Amino acid sequence: MAGIEVRPSQRLSTVPLMQGLFSFSMRKQTPPMHRIFRTLHLRDLRARMNFKNLREYLAWLYYQYLLITGIYVLEPWEKSIFNSILFSAIAMVVYTSYVFVPIHVRLALEFFLGIFGGQPESTMALMT
Amino acid sequence: MTESATSKLLNGDICHRTSNGKKASKNGFVKDHSLFEQPQKYRRPRDKNQNVPHNYSLYKKPFVESFEETPLWVAVLTYMGYGILTIFGYLRDFLRHWDIEKCHVARERDEQKDFVPLYQDFENFYTRNLYMRIRDNWNRPICSVPGAKVDLVERVTHDYNWTFEHTGKVVKDVINMGSYNYLGFAENTGACADAALEVTKMYGVGVGSTRCEMGNLDIHEEMEQLVARFLGVESAMAFGMGFATNSMNIPALMGKGCLILSDELNHTSLVLGARLSGSTIRVFKHNNMQSLEKLLRDAIVHGQPRTHRPWKKILIVVEGIYSMEGSIVRLPEVIALKKRYKAYLYLDEAHSIGALGPNGRGVVDYFGLDSKDVDIMMGTFTKSFGAAGGYIGGKKELIDYLRRHSHSAMYATSMSPPVAQQIITSMKIIMGEDGTTLGADRLRQLSQNTTFFRRRLHEMGFIIYGNDDSPVVPLMLYMPAKIGAFGREMLKRNIGTVVVGFPATPIIESRARFCVSAAHTREMLDTALEAISEVGDLLQLKYSRREQPLPSLGWMSEESLLQD
Numbered sequence: 001m002a003g004i005e006v007r008p009s010q011r012l013s014t015v016p017l018m019q020g021l022f023s024f025s026m027r028k029q030t031p032p033m034h035r036i037f038r039t040l041h042l043r044d045l046r047a048r049m050n051f052k053n054l055r056e057y058l059a060w061l062y063y064q065y066l067l068i069t070g071i072y073v074l075e076p077w078e079k080s081i082f083n084s085i086l087f088s089a090i091a092m093v094v095y096t097s098y099v100f101v102p103i104h105v106r107l108a109l110e111f112f113l114g115i116f117g118g119q120p121e122s123t124m125a126l127m128t
Numbered sequence: 129m130t131e132s133a134t135s136k137l138l139n140g141d142i143c144h145r146t147s148n149g150k151k152a153s154k155n156g157f158v159k160d161h162s163l164f165e166q167p168q169k170y171r172r173p174r175d176k177n178q179n180v181p182h183n184y185s186l187y188k189k190p191f192v193e194s195f196e197e198t199p200l201w202v203a204v205l206t207y208m209g210y211g212i213l214t215i216f217g218y219l220r221d222f223l224r225h226w227d228i229e230k231c232h233v234a235r236e237r238d239e240q241k242d243f244v245p246l247y248q249d250f251e252n253f254y255t256r257n258l259y260m261r262i263r264d265n266w267n268r269p270i271c272s273v274p275g276a277k278v279d280l281v282e283r284v285t286h287d288y289n290w291t292f293e294h295t296g297k298v299v300k301d302v303i304n305m306g307s308y309n310y311l312g313f314a315e316n317t318g319a320c321a322d323a324a325l326e327v328t329k330m331y332g333v334g335v336g337s338t339r340c341e342m343g344n345l346d347i348h349e350e351m352e353q354l355v356a357r358f359l360g361v362e363s364a365m366a367f368g369m370g371f372a373t374n375s376m377n378i379p380a381l382m383g384k385g386c387l388i389l390s391d392e393l394n395h396t397s398l399v400l401g402a403r404l405s406g407s408t409i410r411v412f413k414h415n416n417m418q419s420l421e422k423l424l425r426d427a428i429v430h431g432q433p434r435t436h437r438p439w440k441k442i443l444i445v446v447e448g449i450y451s452m453e454g455s456i457v458r459l460p461e462v463i464a465l466k467k468r469y470k471a472y473l474y475l476d477e478a479h480s481i482g483a484l485g486p487n488g489r490g491v492v493d494y495f496g497l498d499s500k501d502v503d504i505m506m507g508t509f510t511k512s513f514g515a516a517g518g519y520i521g522g523k524k525e526l527i528d529y530l531r532r533h534s535h536s537a538m539y540a541t542s543m544s545p546p547v548a549q550q551i552i553t554s555m556k557i558i559m560g561e562d563g564t565t566l567g568a569d570r571l572r573q574l575s576q577n578t579t580f581f582r583r584r585l586h587e588m589g590f591i592i593y594g595n596d597d598s599p600v601v602p603l604m605l606y607m608p609a610k611i612g613a614f615g616r617e618m619l620k621r622n623i624g625t626v627v628v629g630f631p632a633t634p635i636i637e638s639r640a641r642f643c644v645s646a647a648h649t650r651e652m653l654d655t656a657l658e659a660i661s662e663v664g665d666l667l668q669l670k671y672s673r674r675e676q677p678l679p680s681l682g683w684m685s686e687e688s689l690l691q692d
Contacts, residue, residue, distance in 0.1 A: 049665050049666070063666075067610055067667060068208075068209065068607060068609070069208070069209060070208075070212050070607065070608050070609045071609070072609035072612065072613060073213070073258075073608065073609050073612050075288055082212070
């Protein structure tokens with residue numbers, strides 16, 4: 001689609017911002033209520049929803065997962081197929097990382113320490 | 129060289145040379161005398177130099193349109209969602225093909241399987257596998273007049289939207305944000321309904337003939353004279369169906385050897401009419417005057433494709449308000465271009481007539497232009513007048529020609545008398561000729577509602593497309609699952625909305641489209657906005673990345689916000 005065609009007045013340039021910061025303390029009347037709310041980032045939006053307990057929050061997270069992946073429109077058996085495939089893929093990733101990541105990290109550390117840590121040893125060996 | 133003489137434009141301003149460097153040189157490079165310069169990047173009005181083109185002076189008030197760009201992560205996730213649904217679509221098609229599950233779509237019989245396929249399987253892939261799953265958001269039966277509130281027939285489905293059953297209950301008083309009821313004339317009480325009732329008693333309902341044979345009633349003549357007076361043109365002609373007005377009259381006006389320059393996002397009726405006419409069609413980018421000017425210049429310089437003869441006629445086809453985008457056409461610039469390059473202009477005011485402008489006379493009134501500049505003014509009565517049908521207005525010779533040569537006039541049944549009377553009454557109310565201020569009140573209410581609704585949605589953080597003055601408000605949803613979820617959640621909160629996806633919109637830009645009406649009261653809009661905000665939080669639809677003005681900006685922000 002076409003790019004943003006924003007009114008110039010809506011772009012925040014630095015000069016009015018600085019003036020605004022100075023005039024904040026000198027503001028005489030409170031601005032109208034609807035102008036107090038800034039655009040909240042996504043992580044702040046969660047705060048707008050009132051979750052009574054953890055279960056509701058987890059249910060909402062599952063709902064978001066359904067919406068974003070598009071599974072929301074599928075029939076229940078299709079949802080189960082997708083969930084089980086995804087879950088088994090993630091389980092395999094977790095298991096593989098549990099088995100192999102410590103070994104790989106240890107080998108990598110040994111390799112790099114061998115390069116840098118071996119220098120003083122070799123010069124000492126050369127001198128003696 | 130006499131550079132100053134050759135580079136002066138019609139109104140005497142010095143032409144601004146394009147910045148990509150087409151300079152006059154002695155070996156005969158063509159100077160680019162474009163009316164509107166090619167922008168290299170977005171030019172802020174603050175930064176314009178003295179020879180910037182005068183398109184800013186053509187507009188009497190600020191023309192504010194915004195089409196905020198899709199956030200990248202949203203686009204990626206939307207494609208991913210469509211990909212997953214496509215995989216499941218293939219799976220279901222496989223199961224249907226091998227008869228593992230019951231197939232609800234039409235299929236050929238076994239004997240015909242070896243023939244050329246009758247039902248194009250892949251073209252209906254999207255319909256079978258994606259549209260069907262969320263089909264309960266469309267074609268909802270209504271059982272009352274579609275005013276500000278409407279009654280819906282409740283229906284349930286037991287096989288995932290392949291078939292529906294009516295439970296027998298009615299969902300009452302659903303706030304109607306989907307009907308094109310801009311001035312609130314869709315009502316069953318009041319002056320319009322009473323007048324239509326009288327006319328039904330006098331003429332009956334059916335006409336039983338075409339305009340050319342026995343179907344030309346005196347009420348049609350009265351209506352057409354009124355429409356001509358309303359638009360400020362010499363003469364007008366009305367047809368029974370708005371779609372047919374476009375698709376049957378463009379072929380009557382254009383033929384082989386003519387050129388149609390049509391906007392990218394024109395309605396299907398205009399596209400169909402252009403294709404039926406047999407002329408060459410060239411498409412320019414949506415509302416982009418540089419693209420249109422380039423096409424016009426190429427057409428005049430190069431002529432017809434192989435013979436290079438000049439085109440017989442060049443017709444620019446635009447709409448007043450584009451209903452999927454909510455954008456308003458840049459009419460002053462189009463008229464300036466049309467006059468400069470001697471083309472004709474066909475303006476389809478389906479959504480803008482009655483809804484824009486201080487007197488409700490449409491987009492021409494909104495910009496304060498002369499209606500004699502538009503050669504063919506077309507519009508429909510469906511949206512603001514609460515009736516059905518379409519009209520074409522223009523010079524007397526044009527309309528007389530159309531009366532003889534239009535397919536719709538010759539073969540289609542003429543408009544039903546109560547519908548014609550509804551048009552007459554509602555038009556008189558809008559013009560103020562019925563003696564009350566109802567028309568002016570409704571126009572004012574519509575523009576107030578539009579401004580209020582758009583501003584509140586913008587503040588909530590949704591991505592809204594279109595011009596700040598257009599009563600059509602598209603709210604972006606993007607993801608395929610959110611199309612269905614939005615429609616259903618809004619209905620749970622007793623608000624009826626229209627959601628639109630592919631193929632009416634580009635594949636990732638699905639949206640919900642609200643139509644603000646003068647019949648909506650402030651309380652209804654507040655209820656609707658609260659519900660929209662709730663659903664927006666629930667579905668995480670507040671994608672807008674624009675900064676809202678902070679309270680600390682104080683008087684600076686107040687002043688800059690006075691423009692809206």
